[in-house]
Amino acid sequence: xxxxxxxxxxxxxxxxxxxxxxxxxxxxxxxxxxxxxxxxxxxxxxxxxxxxxxxxxxxxxxxxxxxxxxxxxxxxxxxxxxxxxxxxxxxxxxxxxxxxxxxxxxxxxxxxxxxxxxxxxxxxxxxxxxxxxxxxxxxxxxxxxxxxxxxxxxxxxxxxxxxxxxxxxxxxxxxxxxxxxxxxxxxxxxxxxxxxxxxxxxxxxxxxxxxxxxxxxxxxxxxxxxxxxxxxxxxxxxxxxxxxxxxxxxxxxxxxxxxxxxxxxxxxxxxxxxxxxxxxxxxxxxxxxxxxxxxxxxxxxxxxxxxxxxxxxxxxxxxxxx
Numbered sequence: 400x401x402x403x404x405x406x407x408x409x410x411x412x413x414x415x416x417x418x419x420x421x422x423x424x425x426x427x428x429x430x431x432x433x434x435x436x437x438x439x440x441x442x443x444x445x446x447x448x449x450x451x452x453x454x455x456x457x458x459x460x461x462x463x464x465x466x467x468x469x470x471x472x473x474x475x476x477x478x479x480x481x482x483x484x485x486x487x488x489x490x491x492x493x494x495x496x497x498x499x500x501x502x503x504x505x506x507x508x509x510x511x512x513x514x515x516x517x518x519x520x521x522x523x524x525x526x527x528x529x530x531x532x533x534x535x536x537x538x539x540x541x542x543x544x545x546x547x548x549x550x551x552x553x554x555x556x557x558x559x560x561x562x563x564x565x566x567x568x569x570x571x572x573x574x575x576x577x578x579x580x581x582x583x584x585x586x587x588x589x590x591x592x593x594x595x596x597x598x599x600x601x602x603x604x605x606x607x608x609x610x611x612x613x614x615x616x617x618x619x620x621x622x623x624x625x626x627x628x629x630x631x632x633x634x635x636x637x638x639x640x641x642x643x644x645x646x647x648x649x650x651x652x653x654x655x656x657x658x659x660x661x662x663x664x665x666x667x668x669x670x671x672x673x674x675x676x677x678x679x680x681x682x683x684x685x686x687x688x689x690x691x692x693x694x695x696x697x698x699x700x701x702x703x704x705x706x707x708x709x710x711x712x713x714x715x716x717x718x719x720x721x
Contacts (some may be wrong), residue, residue, distance in 0.1 A: 430693050454634075457633075469622055469626055471494065481539050501517065519533050541556075541584065551646050551653065554643065581609055628641060628648075630692065651675065654667060654668070655671070676688060
């Protein structure tokens with residue numbers, strides 16, 4: 400006997416009022432407070448900000464844009480390879496780019512689940528089963544988080560602890576084994592799929608292939624951070640260090656990604672950047688860099704939508720025909 404699917408009204412009634420209030424507080428109040436902290440930091444230290452010799456350097460900005468696009472393409476290719484391994488079906492790069500770029504817009508909706516569900520929905524339109532689409536997306540995010548956390552724990556641990564951070568390295572490598580050892584992760588993934596009433600999937604991934612992917616994801620994190628390092632030089636700020644700046648931007652993005660209440664990590668990412676860059680830059684500049692980083696990232700994402708204008712028109716027509 401089939402159960403009646405829940406509509407949106409059922410879901411709204413199922414959510415207790417107190418939970419909706421907490422969601423509202425998390426999605427609006429907390430990011431607003433963090434943004435106030437950023438604005439207040441710039442306002443109270445405006446003399447130092449104004450005294451800085453701001454100057455745009457086109458070549459550094461171009462390098463920043465190119466590095467971000469290299470990172471974007473690399474991440475899409477890594478996700479596509481996971482999808483192909485799980486589904487045993489090819490996916491053209493153009494389709495992978497469209498699915499990944501459009502689903503990424505879901506991160507600006509509180510809860511972050513919309514990015515995942517958007518990925519699943521778009522892949523279903525490409526003919527992939529929901530369980531396969533969900534498995535590849537979860538596997539991709541697991542690699543992203545664990546590889547990023549391992550890299551950031553090592554770099555920032557050395558910086559703040561002043562010595563080789565044994566405990567963070569052990570924690571990072573221990574978490575990495577969950578991804579690097581396929582049978583363990585396959586069990587965890589299929590356990591989660593069962594909770595979602597989805598069919599289990601097979602992950603045909605050797606240990607060596609997982610290790611190679613792990614380091615390729617770390618390359619993505621380094622490239623992403625390096626693009627922001629170049630952006631800082633592009634707006635007239637000479638960072639005194641490289642790896643610490645790269646790790647600071649990576650940590651801000653990762654924490655903002657894990658902060659489910661903040662759409663697109665808004666407020667959280669800027670707050671973390673301001674805190675982590677404070678030891679390296681004059682007063683007031685970390686907050687300015689945080690705002691500039693948000694504007695820069697948003698501009699790159701908007702540019703990334705331009706190649707999809709024509710395909711989106713065909714996508715809507717196909718959707719109506721179905």
